[in-house]
Amino acid sequence: MKRSEEPAADGGTPEPTSPFQRVADEDVGSGQRFRQAVDLWLLAPARIIWSDWRARIGTLIILLFLAMGTVGPMVTREPSPNTGPRLLKPFENVQYLLGTDPKGQGILVSIVHATPPMLQMILGGAVFTIAVATVVGIVAGYKAGWTETVLMTITDIMMTIPGLPLIIVVAAIVRPESPFVVGVLISINAWAGLARAVRSQVLTLRNAPYVEASRTMGLGVPSILTRDVLPNLMPYILVNFVGAARGVIFGSVGLYFLGVLPFSNLNWGVMITRAYNSGALYSGRIRHWLFVPLFTVILLSFGLILFAQGCDRLFNPRVRARHSTTLDEEDVETEPEDGQVTATVDQP
Amino acid sequence: MTSTRYYTKRLGQSVVTVFAVVTLSFVLIRLMPGGPVDYLRAQYIQQNLSPEEVQEKIALYTNIRTDETILEQYVGYMTSLAQFDLGRSIFYDRSVSAILGEAIPWTVLYMSIALCLMFVIGVSLGAFMAYREGSYFDTLSTLTAIVANSVPYYIAAILLVYALGFELSVLPTSGRMNPDTVVGMNVQFVLGVFAHAALPVLSLVVTGFGGKAITMRGNAISELGEDYLRVARLRGLSERRIALRYVARNAILPMYTGMMISIGTMFGGSVILEMIFAYPGVGYYVFKSISARDYPLMMGGFILITVAVVIGVLIADLTYGKLDPRAGGESDEAF
Numbered sequence: 256m257k258r259s260e261e262p263a264a265d266g267g268t269p270e271p272t273s274p275f276q277r278v279a280d281e282d283v284g285s286g287q288r289f290r291q292a293v294d295l296w297l298l299a300p301a302r303i304i305w306s307d308w309r310a311r312i313g314t315l316i317i318l319l320f321l322a323m324g325t326v327g328p329m330v331t332r333e334p335s336p337n338t339g340p341r342l343l344k345p346f347e348n349v350q351y352l353l354g355t356d357p358k359g360q361g362i363l364v365s366i367v368h369a370t371p372p373m374l375q376m377i378l379g380g381a382v383f384t385i386a387v388a389t390v391v392g393i394v395a396g397y398k399a400g401w402t403e404t405v406l407m408t409i410t411d412i413m414m415t416i417p418g419l420p421l422i423i424v425v426a427a428i429v430r431p432e433s434p435f436v437v438g439v440l441i442s443i444n445a446w447a448g449l450a451r452a453v454r455s456q457v458l459t460l461r462n463a464p465y466v467e468a469s470r471t472m473g474l475g476v477p478s479i480l481t482r483d484v485l486p487n488l489m490p491y492i493l494v495n496f497v498g499a500a501r502g503v504i505f506g507s508v509g510l511y512f513l514g515v516l517p518f519s520n521l522n523w524g525v526m527i528t529r530a531y532n533s534g535a536l537y538s539g540r541i542r543h544w545l546f547v548p549l550f551t552v553i554l555l556s557f558g559l560i561l562f563a564q565g566c567d568r569l570f571n572p573r574v575r576a577r578h579s580t581t582l583d584e585e586d587v588e589t590e591p592e593d594g595q596v597t598a599t600v601d602q603p
Numbered sequence: 604m605t606s607t608r609y610y611t612k613r614l615g616q617s618v619v620t621v622f623a624v625v626t627l628s629f630v631l632i633r634l635m636p637g638g639p640v641d642y643l644r645a646q647y648i649q650q651n652l653s654p655e656e657v658q659e660k661i662a663l664y665t666n667i668r669t670d671e672t673i674l675e676q677y678v679g680y681m682t683s684l685a686q687f688d689l690g691r692s693i694f695y696d697r698s699v700s701a702i703l704g705e706a707i708p709w710t711v712l713y714m715s716i717a718l719c720l721m722f723v724i725g726v727s728l729g730a731f732m733a734y735r736e737g738s739y740f741d742t743l744s745t746l747t748a749i750v751a752n753s754v755p756y757y758i759a760a761i762l763l764v765y766a767l768g769f770e771l772s773v774l775p776t777s778g779r780m781n782p783d784t785v786v787g788m789n790v791q792f793v794l795g796v797f798a799h800a801a802l803p804v805l806s807l808v809v810t811g812f813g814g815k816a817i818t819m820r821g822n823a824i825s826e827l828g829e830d831y832l833r834v835a836r837l838r839g840l841s842e843r844r845i846a847l848r849y850v851a852r853n854a855i856l857p858m859y860t861g862m863m864i865s866i867g868t869m870f871g872g873s874v875i876l877e878m879i880f881a882y883p884g885v886g887y888y889v890f891k892s893i894s895a896r897d898y899p900l901m902m903g904g905f906i907l908i909t910v911a912v913v914i915g916v917l918i919a920d921l922t923y924g925k926l927d928p929r930a931g932g933e934s935d936e937a938f
Contacts, residue, residue: 309749412619412623414864414867415620415909415916416620416867417870417912419868419871420889420904420905420908420909421905423893423905424628424901427896427898505755509755509757512757513874513875513878513890513893514893515893536761536764536765536769545761549758549761549762552758553755553758554753556754556755557749557750557753560749560752561749564749
C-alpha cells in the first residue's frame, strides 16, 4: 500500500491509491453484485412507484388480478353447471360471495377462472404492440431516408385505419381460439401510435451528446441503439405496455360481446354477453350476473390507468425537475410530449 | 409553396390509405383459405348449382370473378369499387352501397356531435384544472377523469341504457328517430333524432372526455411554466389574451394527433355502440353481417368506415396546417 507522494499530473488532489489497487479495495462478490442489481433495477423503482398514491393503488389492483390469474385457479374449483343454488344474490352466501348465475355456477369463481386467459391475451397483445412499435419507431427514428419514409407511411396508414372494424373483419374470417393469438389480433394496429411516439423520442435522443460520443468512438448502429437509445426509452415503453394492456382488455371484451370470437373458454366478455343476451339489464334477479363482470373490467382498467399515470409522472424528468422545489407535489400531472405520450387510452 | 406541398402530401397519404385498405379487403375476401369466397362457393355447391352459376353468384355478391386470373380479379374488384359498387348483401339481398349509403349519415351525425362535445368539454375542463393546479377542484376532477376513462364506452352504454333508458325512462334506447314523426325539417322529427342520438353520444363523451382533460391539463401546465409567458406578461398583455392566444393554442396543438386517432377509434366503436342501441348506422349493419356471415356487407362497412375516418383525419390535418404555422414547413415533425 505505497502511496504516491507526487501530485497528480492534472493538478488535482493526489490519488490515495493507484487505479489498479482501488479496484481491489472493494471486494464485490457475485452475491453482492446480484444484490446491487436487484436494488438498482427492482427495489429502487418499486420504492419510487410506492411513493405515489396513484401508482400504489394501481399496483395493488394489478397485483390482485395477477394473483387471481396465477394462484386463483389453484385454490378454487373450476365452476361447473348445476353444482350450486341458482341465481343466488351477491353477499347472501359465504360460499358464493358474489352470487350465482342461472346455471348455478359461482360468479366470483367464474371471474377468477376467466382471469388466466385474459392475462394471456394481455401478454400476447402488449408484447406484440411494444415489440413492433419499438422496432419500427427506433429504426425509423435513427435511420433517415427511404427506410424512414416507408416505415412512417405504413405507420400512418395503420394509425388511420379504424382498429375495431379491421379486427372484426379479420377475426370473423380467421376465428382465433388461442388467447395469445386473440391478443395479437386485437393489437393489430395498436402499435402505430406508439411507434410514432417512440420515433419522436429517438429523434431527440439521436443528437444527445453521449450518442454523438458513441458515434465518434465508432460504435455500430445496433450497439448505439441497444446501449444508448433503448435504455432511455424503457420507462416510456413500460408505461405504454400498460396502455396496450388496457386496449387488449377493452377490445377482447368488446369482440366477445359482438360474438365475433368463438366462446371457447371462460371469459369476462363471454359472461357479459351471456348475461346481456338473457335480458339481465331488465331483470333484477339476474342483473348481478351482468354487473359483476362489468365492474371487474372497469376495476382492472382503473388500476392500469392509475399505475400508468403514477409511473409516467415519476419517470418524466421534466415533471420531476419542475416540481422538485415546490412543496406540494401530490397533484402534479403527467406531461405528454407528443400528444400520445399520455397514460390514458383513447376511447373506445 | 411549402404549404401546398404539405396539403399534397396529406392528400396523397389519404389516397394511399384508402387504396391499402381496399387491397387488404380484397386479400381477405379472395386469398384467405376458408375465407369468404371459399365459404360462398361451398354454400352454393351445397345448393346443387352448376359451376357457372356458382361463379355468377359469387361475382354478383363480391365483385370477384373466380374464373379470371388473380390480377384480373383484383383489377375488376377495384374498378367496381371505384364505381361505388360494393357488391350485394347476402342477408338483405340488396346492394351494399344502397344499404350503407342510407346508414352512413346517421353514424356521421352522432359521431361528429360526440367528437366535438368530447373535445370542447375535455379541453375546457383540462384548462381549468391546469389553472387551478393543486386545488381540490383539480384533485377531484383528475380522479373523476381517471375513473371515467377506465370505463369502456360500451359498458357505459349498457349502464346508461339501464339508468336513463330503463330505470328513469327519459331517453329512447333504440332506433334512430321517432317513428310517429314525418321525416323532414320539422321540429318533432329533429327533436326525435337528437333524443335518439343522445345516449350513444353520452356514452362516448362520458368515457372519452377524461383522457382529453388529463392530456390538456398536462399540456397547459407545461405551457404555463414557459419563459415566453413571462415575457408576454412583461409586455403587459392581458391575462385573457395570454390564456387564449398563448396557453390554449399551444396546449391544444399537440392534441391534434390524439384527435386523429380518436376519429378512427370512435368510428370503429360504432359497431358495438350501434348494436347496443339498435341504431341502424354503418356499425349496426357490420354487426348484423357478422352473425349472418354476410361478407360483402361486412367488407363494405369496413371500407366505408375507413373512408369516413380518412376524410375526417384529412379535415383535421388540413385545419391543423392552418392553425400551426410550423406545419407548412417542417410538416414531418408537426404531424
